[in-house]
Amino acid sequence: MNIQIYNTLTRKKEPFKSIDEGKVKMYVCGPTVYNYIHIGNARPPIVFDTVRRYLEYRGYDVHFVSNFTDVDDKIIKAANELGEDVPTLAERFITAYHEDVTALNINRADQHPRVTETMNDIIQFVEMLVEKEYAYASGGDVYFRTKKFKDYGKLSQQSIDELRVGARIQVGEHKEDPLDFVLWKAAKEGEIYWDSPWGKGRPGWHIECSAMVKKYLGNTIDIHAGGQDLSFPHHENEIAQSEALNEAPMANYWMHNGYININNEKMSKSLGNFIMLHDLLKKYDPQAFRFFMLNVHYRHPINFTDELLDSAKVSLERIRTTVGNLEHRIEHSVDLGTNEEDWKKKIKHFRNQFIIEMDDDFNTSNAIAVLFDLAKEANLYLQEKNTNVNVLNSFIAVFDEVGNVLGLQLKTEQELLDEEVDQLISQRNEARRQKNYQLADEIRDKLQNEGILLEDTPQGIRWKRKS
Known part of the structure; x- marks a missing residue:
């Protein structure tokens, strides 16, 4: 096609x-x-x-x-x-x-x-x-x-x-x-x-x-x-x-x-409902916002609400969790398992379906649906007692392909760059200044999960990686 x-x-x-x-x-x-x-x-x-x-x-x-x-x-x-x-x-x-x-x-x-x-x-x-x-x-x-x-x-x-x-x-x-x-x-x-x-x-x-x-x-x-x-x-x-x-x-x-609406109203200066991307990215994972935008076909209007963006964030994390579980299973797998070729055929089907959807006027909404179907199949496979390393790698390879095309980072185990750490700390400081303690705590927890230790000093916050 x-x-x-x-x-x-x-x-x-x-x-x-x-x-x-x-x-x-x-x-x-x-x-x-x-x-x-x-x-x-x-x-x-x-x-x-x-x-x-x-x-x-x-x-x-x-x-x-x-x-x-x-x-x-x-x-x-x-x-x-x-x-x-x-x-x-x-x-x-x-x-x-x-x-x-x-x-x-x-x-x-x-x-x-x-x-x-x-x-x-x-x-x-x-x-x-x-x-x-x-x-x-x-x-x-x-x-x-x-x-x-x-x-x-x-x-x-x-x-x-x-x-x-x-x-x-x-x-x-x-x-x-x-x-x-x-x-x-x-x-x-x-x-x-x-x-x-x-x-x-x-x-x-x-x-x-x-x-x-x-x-x-x-x-x-x-x-x-x-x-x-x-x-x-x-x-x-x-x-x-x-x-x-x-x-x-x-x-x-x-x-x-297509256009973007805010809470079902057209975004316009007269309504004062403009949301600057610069401000939004201080509160949300940029990848969650990209995922949100691609979840609607590009020619269709998008309705933006905080709730819909939160939902997109949760959905993206579900896929990342699946990819992380696949990687974890590879690291701890000792048995190659069975039915390798049958599973590889199933995985190839999802890859081909992704191409079919994107060939149809770059339908990212349907392509993301394929991504969820792939994750569902991967989770079923992970329930098997004996898993095959080659099958696990095949799943990950398709997640990588689709993620790269959509511009989505689906692997969760990448170490944060120093610049990203500094940016998160700046966002946390701003959240605390605005008394948004929930966001500040979320950023702190994210840093801790990434192995980043924060230390308050008279000169400000310093950080280091867990040894």
Whole structure:
């Protein structure tokens, strides 16, 4: 069976066929770095890291690019409010982003281009659109002529006339048509800017990704991905810009993950129900959060509650306990047992079922169900009086394979790194400061279980490993 991908462009699942055999060019829209990311922002990195891992597992060489928008209206506003310059603020939150997603076991992209580092390419892209009369300068700004691009609306499956209803030209804009969108924005007094053929300014939001895709991956790529909220207008506008210039499809497959709701309400600033990932990871195992996110198919909405995340944590621990019991039995097994080939056939069935589920549009929810079935079978085997070392190793090998694809660490006997110990102690100190003694005790117990001894000194808490 081929991998099937639901293509937003066609609204159906399609067999995946890469442009170059055995290779995949994949671009995922990254964050605008003006604050810590919230848990909704964390879903695309988790989802598409898993997609990348699975494609690699199936033998593809994946060239994976994900950008940073490091200059933007929101960043300028945040920098002014905090009394920082734009580059300093952006750098701080890029660092924070890397820390947060690394905790979630998300692999870094092959390239993480930034807008400020791609400025010459962006300006050149806009110049070529002007030359082809797909864009025009007006009052120091440059706009894209939307009605000139005949396929505008094909991703959102809306016609130009439908989209024009309700479109307005804002004060200060000098557009030929209300649907025209900005490619280059003239700088306002005191704003960061770059010199261009149209004066001092900076790029519009949509042109950045088009320029980066072209520079790092070429005119046509295999997969372009991001959150559902980017489908329109961001990705629609990317298609218009890129295909107008390159006269070729921008991407063959468009993938979008669903929204996250908080306690059955849409996450929004107006409701004040944003949960910053940075804060969540102080209270919860990052692996439990990743497990929680993957337990729902990526195109479906997720409802977040503390209770559901607690349940995910318990479920993950059940699987880890099974893996730990398998490892323990190997260490203490002296009898090779019987029925080795029969059990290996059963285990192979689970591995094949995992591939079937993931081939079906990366259905991680069903893949995790296979993981539980595998654990159930392993627990039945562990009840046998005589166990076979080769069978035990076969179980563990499949847990390792599935865990690596899903980005889940299923082995419990790994020694904590020094940096992880320091991070846990910092989290415990913060919990105690906030009088969250239950969390502080849980962290202490976790450290003790890992063989870490804590010692209070006048200089603060020190730690050492049990000898």
